[in-house]
Every structure is written in structure tokens, then in C-alpha cells.
Amino acid sequence: MxxxxxxxxxxxxxxxxxxxxxxxxxxxxxxxxxxxxxxxxxxxxxxxxxxxxxxxxxxxxxxxxxxxxLAPGLGLERFLDIRADEADAKAGIEGGTPRTIEGPLYVAGAPVCHGCARLDDGTEAEQGEVLFMQGTVYGDNGTPVPGARVEVWHANLLGNYSHFDRTQSPFNLRRTIVADEQGRYRLRTIMPKGYGCPPGGSTATLLDLLGRHGQRPAHIHFFVSAEGHRKLTTQINIDGDEYLWDDFAFASREGLVPPVVRVSDPAAIAAKGLDKPFASIDFDFSLHADSAAAPATEVERLRAAA
Structure with missing residues (x-):
């Protein structure tokens, strides 16, 4: 035929x-x-x-x-980002923090904190490496954006996300941070681990038939939004991870792998109220102003809510 x-x-x-x-x-x-x-x-x-x-x-x-x-595993979610980047370029929108995939594990309704937040509930504090992350949300003109909302979520040390993993406390490793009057945000959490697709599941089965692994590097997800600005969906990857540039979901991008600083100075440890070394990441977000010439960045899709 x-x-x-x-x-x-x-x-x-x-x-x-x-x-x-x-x-x-x-x-x-x-x-x-x-x-x-x-x-x-x-x-x-x-x-x-x-x-x-x-x-x-x-x-x-x-x-x-x-x-x-399956959508990110087959490259479809990355393809949507490529098309969005192309649409931005046609509208004259360039630079800023790169977008990358949302994934399927966001949960609406995370507790709102102002300026700073602790994400973890402490249950993995002994096994995990304490991580402090801080930065500023900027606009197109390089000026800080006070009151920007930084929604953040990541997996625990077993590669599981709260809400979907009912053994975790509600909203563990999930918060919404409202940036202060200088556009700054700060968070404390545990260093996330990389993880793989559920063993024996549909995605892992198909990837195996395709001769591919189903591993993701350690990463932290973000939605960053502010009035008058285009919403940013992105994530950072943890430098040094084995799968940093071999992500089964194709989400790794230049500009989203900030340096990780390991701090072992006793005075710095004491200043944080800790008794062991910790890690620190500096990362600023750069948002674009709203533009009628480019497609909306708020994607309508079914998301979990608690």
C-alpha cells in the first residue's frame, strides 16, 4: 500500500x-x-x-x-525544550538561565519560606552530605528580582521523591522560597544522589531493548517565576556525577553544572552550626521579561498536588 x-x-x-x-x-x-x-x-x-x-x-x-x-527517556521532553529555545530565538530572546525538562515528579503546594529554607526533614542527615545552595534571581537588565518564587524539589538518598514515596514525610525535599528584597534565596538540604528508572518497569524494559541505560545524574529541579517575567523550568546537575553528561532523560545542559565547593574549615563548619564538613553551591538565576512575541512558558499539564 x-x-x-x-x-x-x-x-x-x-x-x-x-x-x-x-x-x-x-x-x-x-x-x-x-x-x-x-x-x-x-x-x-x-x-x-x-x-x-x-x-x-x-x-x-x-x-x-x-x-x-517514557517521554523524557525517548527524548520527547527534550525535543519540546529545543522547540521552545528556537521560538525564543525567533522572538529575540537570548541568554538567561537555560531551560531544561520538568520531569514527572513535581508536586504543587510545597511550604512557602521567605529568603531561606531547609528542604530535608533530617531523617537522612547522618548518612547524607549537607548541602547549602544560594544565589540571586536577576532580570533581563541584570537587576535583582525581589519576591521571585524559587520552587525546588529533588530526590532523597535512595533516589525517591516525597509524595510518590509514601515512606517520606510530606513535602520532604520540596519547598517554595520567596526571594528577599535583594532577590536572594538560600537553602539547606542533603546532597542528592543519582538514580535509575524503576527496575522491571515499562521504561527500563524498553530502554533495555534499545540497548540503553536508564540512569540520571544527581540533580535538583527548579521553577523560578516572578511577576512580569517568563517562568523558568530548569534543573542543575551535581558536578562529578558518573552520568553527568550521559543522562537517560537528555536534560544535561551547559550552564547548569555549577561548581561544588567542599568546606572543611572548622570555623566555617561551626558558623553553620554543624559538626562535619559540608558542600556549597552558588547559582544565580536569570529570568527574561514577559514577551507577547514568544510562546507562553507556563505549560498546562496534569501535576500532582498534596
């Missing part, structure tokens, strides 16, 4: 068969996706058993809530 034959068939199924007004956008997307899938079936000689196995895989991934993990 030729591609032209397939296009005619799909048009008859989706467009000609309609007996009431259709949503044009949904219709056009459906026609394209169904047509492309039919062409792949024809070109690759996909057999019925393979087709149904594929549907079973997607059903299992959805039941396990892993579709949000």
Missing part, C-alpha cells in the same frame, strides 16, 4: 466519517498521528502480534504512571 493510499484511508476514517462538527486541532493531530502510524506499520511490516504487544506496553506504562518517564 502506498503512502498516498494510506492518506486517503485515514481521511475517510477520521474526516469523512464525521457526522458532526469536529475540533479542527484535534482532528488535524489525529489524522497526522494515525496516518504516520499506519505508514510505519506498512513500511516496517509490523505484525498484528507486535501491534497488540505495543498497545499492551502502553497500557502497562499508563497503569504504572510511567508515561511521564
Amino acid at each position: 502506498t503512502h498516498n493510499d494510506i492518506d486517503k484511508l485515514v481521511h475517510s476514517w477520521i474526516v469523512a466519517a464525521a457526522d458532526r462538527p469536529a475540533d479542527p486541532r484535534v482532528r488535524d493531530i489525529t489524522v497526522r498521528l494515525v496516518g504516520d502510524l499506519c505508514k510505519a506499520i506498512e513500511d516496517l511490516d509490523i505484525q498484528p502480534a507486535e501491534f497488540w504487544k505495543g498497545l499492551e506496553f502502553l497500557s502497562a506504562a499508563g497503569a504504572a504512571n510511567e508515561l511521564g518517564l
Whole structure:
């Protein structure tokens, strides 16, 4: 069957068969996706058993809530960022802190703190390395942005996120920090660890068949927003991680790997109220002003809330 034959068939199924007004956008997307899938079936000689196995895989991934993990694992979420970068460039928006993927593990409603926050609940304080992170939120003109909201979340030492991991306390390693009058934020937490896709899960199974690993480097997620500015979705990676530039989710980007300073000076340790060395990261965020010429940065998608 030729591609032209397939296009005619799909048009008859989706467009000609309609007996009431259709949503044009949904219709056009459906026609394209169904047509492309039919062409792949024809070109690759996909057999019925393979087709149904594929549907079973997607059903299992959805039941396990892993579709949000498959999207970054197959590069789709990174592709959306590439397109957003291209749209920004066309609108004349350049520089600033690079965006990168959100991932599927944000939870709305984290406690709000002003100026500074402690993210961890202390349960892993003995095993983990204490990390202090601090910086300033700037605008396009290089001036601080007072009151900017810095939402932050990351995994625990086992690579698990609170809310999805019910053994953790609510909002462990999650906070919203409102920057002070100089646009500064500060946080204390534990150094996150890298982790992998759930063993035996849909994502890990597919990646294994593709000859790929499912590991992520240690990282910390951020939403940074302020009135009159474009929302930034980004994350930093922890320098020195084995998978720093080999992230299965393709989220590593230049400009998002700040230096990690290890502090062992007794006076500095005492000043922090600690009895052991700690790590420190300085990282500033640079936001762009709102622009009607570029697509919105607030992405509507289903997110968890507690």
C-alpha cells in the first residue's frame, strides 16, 4: 500500500466519517498521528502480534504512571525544550538561565519560606552530605528580582521523591522560597544522589531493548517565576556525577553544572552550626521579561498536588 493510499484511508476514517462538527486541532493531530502510524506499520511490516504487544506496553506504562518517564527517556521532553529555545530565538530572546525538562515528579503546594529554607526533614542527615545552595534571581537588565518564587524539589538518598514515596514525610525535599528584597534565596538540604528508572518497569524494559541505560545524574529541579517575567523550568546537575553528561532523560545542559565547593574549615563548619564538613553551591538565576512575541512558558499539564 502506498503512502498516498494510506492518506486517503485515514481521511475517510477520521474526516469523512464525521457526522458532526469536529475540533479542527484535534482532528488535524489525529489524522497526522494515525496516518504516520499506519505508514510505519506498512513500511516496517509490523505484525498484528507486535501491534497488540505495543498497545499492551502502553497500557502497562499508563497503569504504572510511567508515561511521564517514557517521554523524557525517548527524548520527547527534550525535543519540546529545543522547540521552545528556537521560538525564543525567533522572538529575540537570548541568554538567561537555560531551560531544561520538568520531569514527572513535581508536586504543587510545597511550604512557602521567605529568603531561606531547609528542604530535608533530617531523617537522612547522618548518612547524607549537607548541602547549602544560594544565589540571586536577576532580570533581563541584570537587576535583582525581589519576591521571585524559587520552587525546588529533588530526590532523597535512595533516589525517591516525597509524595510518590509514601515512606517520606510530606513535602520532604520540596519547598517554595520567596526571594528577599535583594532577590536572594538560600537553602539547606542533603546532597542528592543519582538514580535509575524503576527496575522491571515499562521504561527500563524498553530502554533495555534499545540497548540503553536508564540512569540520571544527581540533580535538583527548579521553577523560578516572578511577576512580569517568563517562568523558568530548569534543573542543575551535581558536578562529578558518573552520568553527568550521559543522562537517560537528555536534560544535561551547559550552564547548569555549577561548581561544588567542599568546606572543611572548622570555623566555617561551626558558623553553620554543624559538626562535619559540608558542600556549597552558588547559582544565580536569570529570568527574561514577559514577551507577547514568544510562546507562553507556563505549560498546562496534569501535576500532582498534596
